Amino acid sequence: MDAKTCLEKLKLVGVLSFATVDGEGNPQIRCISAIHFEEDGFYFFTARGKDFCRELLENGKLQILAYTRFKEMIRLSAKAVPAPEAEQEEKIDTIFAEQPYLANVYPGDTRKIGIIFEVKNAEMEYFHLGVNPIFRESYTLGAGTIQEKGYFITDGCIGCGTCRKSCPQGCIVQGKPYHIQQEHCLHCGSCYEHCPVKAVRKRGGK
Ligand code: SF4
Numbered sequence: 001m002d003a004k005t006c007l008e009k010l011k012l013v014g015v016l017s018f019a020t021v022d023g024e025g026n027p028q029i030r031c032i033s034a035i036h037f038e039e040d041g042f043y044f045f046t047a048r049g050k051d052f053c054r055e056l057l058e059n060g061k062l063q064i065l066a067y068t069r070f071k072e073m074i075r076l077s078a079k080a081v082p083a084p085e086a087e088q089e090e091k092i093d094t095i096f097a098e099q100p101y102l103a104n105v106y107p108g109d110t111r112k113i114g115i116i117f118e119v120k121n122a123e124m125e126y127f128h129l130g131v132n133p134i135f136r137e138s139y140t141l142g143a144g145t146i147q148e149k150g151y152f153i154t155d156g157c158i159g160c161g162t163c164r165k166s167c168p169q170g171c172i173v174q175g176k177p178y179h180i181q182q183e184h185c186l187h188c189g190s191c192y193e194h195c196p197v198k199a200v201r202k203r204g205g206k
Pocket residue numbers: 151166167168169170171172180184185186187188189190191192
């Protein structure tokens with residue numbers, strides 16, 4: 001798996017959930033299919049008068065979620081920015097050519113109320129629940145960065161094995177200290193709750 005394959009899977013899913021944050025800090029989610037994918041990112045269409053557009057222009061924070069029929073979850077976190085002015089018309093035409101139903105929504109020149117945003121820098125998380133053990137990995141697009149999540153075991157580990165017994169994925173390996181196989185970890189927190197000496201820590205300092 002890699003970022004490019006994740007993009008291809010997003011394209012196959014087609015209709016994606018786009019989450020933004022409004023001016024009051026509330027989450028807002030829309031289903032978007034007016035998307036044009038390229039190898040290194042993608043473009044999407046919305047109308048300038050929509051709250052969705054305003055939220056993107058205000059802070060650009062965007063999270064996209066897709067779930068495939070194979071039980072794969074793909075989450076993309078990024079900052080969306082308006083595409084360069086010189087590309088706006090061409091990208092609108094491209095998206096309308098790829099998604100003919102849009103001409104029903106915005107017939108003729110009414111598509112000119114549209115604006116194209118681009119996403120070229122992002123973090124992508126891939127999470128496959130359809131394999132045993134589960135598999136997860138993170139990738140970047142462009143200058144995107146990966147935010148470390150989950151749990152790790154510190155040198156405070158006394159090797160009692162309690163966490164290993166409580167791990168639903170069996171992804172804790174014996175050692176000094178014990179070790180979590182991050183690519184198979186659910187981030188469920190069971191090891192964290194069961195460790196008698198608090199040797200398991202949550203990434204991000206919480
Ligand atoms: S967070 Fe859950 S899945 Fe991950 S190592 Fe701990 S118990 Fe196992």
